[in-house]
Amino acid sequence: MTCKDTNNIHIRFPRIGLEIRPYTVDFRIDRTEFDYLNAKFSKEVGDYLEPYTQNENAALRPPQPAEVVMDGEVSHWLYFRPQWVTYGETNCWIELHDPQKHLEYSVVDYKTDGLTVEEVYRKIIDEANTNDIINGIEFDIPENAESHVPEETLSGPGGMPLMGPFMEPESFLDAGNRVVDLWRDYDEEPDYRPSQKITESKYKFDLRNKNALESIHTINNELGLESWMTHEGILKVGRQIVDHTTHVASSNDSRVWRYSDVELMPPSTPIRMVVVNGGMIDAPNDTKEEDRLESVAEFLWPTTDHEDDLIAQGVAQRPDVLDGKIVSIDAPELSRDALEARAYQVLASEMMNNNSGTVEINPDTSGTEITDWRNVNVGDFLQLIPAEDEECKDIDRQVVLISGIRHNVDGGSWNIKLNIQKWANPATQTTLRYFSPDSTNYYNEDFEEIYTNDDR
Missing domain, CATH: 2.40.30 (Elongation Factor Tu (Ef-tu); domain 3)
Structure with missing residues (x-):
């Protein structure tokens, strides 16, 4: 049997080439919180560090990156500020934090004007990343990733221009025919909300009265993106797809x-199903000319007083649970092709939390x-x-x-x-269905009745 040196953990300050070994370490990493490390050092280390943190223009006076080294390999890139050092009579303590917290110390307070996603992120980071705490920014956004956030120039369903108040009659007729065609091709184009490829679009964001971290969270939420730190200190932006070990x-x-x-x-009551309720839709009809015109009018000037309104629903359910809790949430802002994914996401989150x-x-x-x-x-x-x-x-x-x-x-x-x-079972079943509040029946994407409310 060989003895292991399990306490082979060090804190390194790469800017000044200083590496110190702690007595104790409490290092927390969580999917919902920023990384945090608290380490205790000997009094001798404290005596050595104090001039570097207390004196003006000293090497450790400005905020700077710090590396966690395990067995000679850098495992994490963290962030140091001199006020996070506590000097005691017998020991000293150092806190290290996630580099993204550095973005809380800067103010954005402006509106972006027609910038691409990469341009707006780089603008925020370039202005906020004082002392080069973040080692760079990279983008990992799939080319086909889309958003429903309006661009500077909005386009309508299927790329159709939105009509202005003084549209020529011929243009109005063409637009109306295009809408009817969209309804007829409903199953081929399930989402009529304007969408653009994220990487090719230019956006306006209102980032007034926000710090840089809040601004990034705002953009992430609007575009469905994530941002995270790598072990090399790179801020990555995209949709995190990790090869999990x-x-x-x-x-x-x-x-x-x-x-x-x-x-x-x-849990005492396992979750069986998640239902995500999308927006209201009308079943298409194209049998009569007046029905065609009614569909056009409803699309251009939607109302809520319709007997045939249906609610699009994304459903995720566990085949291994026959009797359990059903969670229902409303998400009318989601496109229909996103409802199934959201249902699975909520189901997985519910299972994880419970x-x-x-x-x-x-x-x-x-x-x-x-x-x-x-x-x-x-x-x-x-x-x-x-x-x-x-x-x-x-x-x-x-x-x-x-x-x-x-x-x-x-x-x-x-x-x-x-x-x-x-975690959610890979065999979790997801489907898209339509619910009729009037008949309490459910329909598939071909508007065929699949079961009644009592059968669900």
Whole structure:
């Protein structure tokens, strides 16, 4: 048996070439919060650091990046400010934070004027990234990604120009025919809201009275994007598609991670189905000329007083749950082709929030034949394998999602506590359907009745 130096963790300040080793470390990584590290050092380290942080023009006086180094490899890029150092009589403590928090210290307070997505993000970061805390910005936006945020010049359904108040009669007729064609081709063009490719469009955003971090969150929410930090200090913007690593942990096999104290409590009432209610629509009709004109009029000047109005619904349900809770939410702003994805997202979130727990990993006794415990990341999956004689039915060879990580280093010991959550079954069924409030029946995309309200 070989002894492991599990306390091989250091804090490095790359700008000045300083690397220090802490006594204790509390390092928290969570999918819903910023990364945070608190480390305790000896008094000698504190005496050495104090002139670098207290004196004007000293090396550690300005905010700057800091690296977390595990076994000689940089595992995280964090952010240091001198006011986050506490000097005591026997020890000193240092806090490090997620670099995105640096963006809270700057003010944007303007409207963007016809900029592309990349231009507006770069403008915000270039102005806010004082001291070069963020090591750069990269974009990972799929070419076919679309948004429903209006551009400077709006276009209507199928690219049809929106009509002005003084439109010529011939143009009005052409536009009306185009609308009727859109209704007739309803199943081929399920969304009539204006949409543009995100990477090719120019937008106006009102970012007044916001700091840089709030501005980025505003744009992310509008366009359905995400932003996150890489271990190299790069801010990435896009739709995060990660090749998740699957780790293996056993209660008695030293070749893989060794776990203990697992807690994963299922809810008293499991969730069975999520229904996302979209906007109201009219079933198309093209049998009579007056019906055609009525469809045109309804599309151009929509009303709400219609007997044939239907509600588009995205549905996600678990085939393994026959009796459980049904969650229904309203999202009339979503396009119909996005309802199924939102339903699955809500179902997965409900399962994660209601099937959560923790498990502890012991690095001292863990093996690395499959994966190294030092490389664990939020968003990875963990296969839990209990011993044959272990009575723990809730985790029997279950794969769980890692939603949070907490490293605790104290002297020569290193403990990792993982927040784990149950993930939606890949066999989860999703569908798009239409509900008639008048008849309480459900229809498929061909407007064929599929079942009544009592059968759902």
